[in-house]
Amino acid sequence: MIADTLDRVAVAARPEGQSVSRLHRLARARSIARERADGGEQRMREWLRWPVIRQLTGADSLGRGHAARSERTDSERARTSEADSVVGSICPYCAVGCAQRIYVRDGAVSQIEGDPDSPVSRGRLCPKGAASRSLVTSPSRQARVRYRRPHGTDWEDLDLDTALDMIAERVIRTRDETWESSTEDGTRLNRTTGIASLGGATLDNEENYLMKKLYTALGAIQIENQARI
Numbered sequence: 001m002i003a004d005t006l007d008r009v010a011v012a013a014r015p016e017g018q019s020v021s022r023l024h025r026l027a028r029a030r031s032i033a034r035e036r037a038d039g040g041e042q043r044m045r046e047w048l049r050w051p052v053i054r055q056l057t058g059a060d061s062l063g064r065g066h067a068a069r070s071e072r073t074d075s076e077r078a079r080t081s082e083a084d085s086v087v088g089s090i091c092p093y094c095a096v097g098c099a100q101r102i103y104v105r106d107g108a109v110s111q112i113e114g115d116p117d118s119p120v121s122r123g124r125l126c127p128k129g130a131a132s133r134s135l136v137t138s139p140s141r142q143a144r145v146r147y148r149r150p151h152g153t154d155w156e157d158l159d160l161d162t163a164l165d166m167i168a169e170r171v172i173r174t175r176d177e178t179w180e181s182s183t184e185d186g187t188r189l190n191r192t193t194g195i196a197s198l199g200g201a202t203l204d205n206e207e208n209y210l211m212k213k214l215y216t217a218l219g220a221i222q223i224e225n226q227a228r229i
Helices: 004-011 020-047 051-057 073-074 133-137 162-177 204-216
Strands: 085-090 099-105 106-115 143-145 156-158 179-182 188-199 221-225
Touching: 020 133, 073 188, 106 133, 143 162, 156 162, 188 204, 204 221
Parallel strands: 188 221
Antiparallel strands: 085 099, 099 106, 143 156, 179 188
């Protein structure tokens, strides 16, 4: 189609004495030159959009601002901007206790980020803490009490009250079966070695205080906590 158009233009505009084929070649050459020039300008515009070019030629010589941003970056919006509310919390992993901001949208957790107001972590989170949203939103998270009976192969669902009653019954039975009132020479003991406690890293002082009171009242002597930092 392009060749046919060039032939028509060449026939209509040829000076007297020049052949159509010569005019066609000249027009074709000019067209190719224009296409190459347009292509070169397009490539140049694309090169100028490269971050390293903007960094070297613009005011952002360190590449920390405009030079590092793309059109797609400018069009993106943070997930936190659409949150309905923000709730303060603590990371559930190690004993550092980094503070978190839980962003909620439509009653569900939409994003979890570090809390810059925390004197402990100052807004920072490790990769595990930054990905802790999956603990809440993962489809694999169990939201019911699951119980597998001794020597059983299948799990069954229990309501919370039933599970708590089963735990209390086992604690009392274990305490009674392992209770030591005194030694053979009459030294008073009043203890059990059948119950032990290992506290989690994110338990706060109040929770640890109550746990110590509970297990001491039960007569347990192996009471430990993971938080050693």
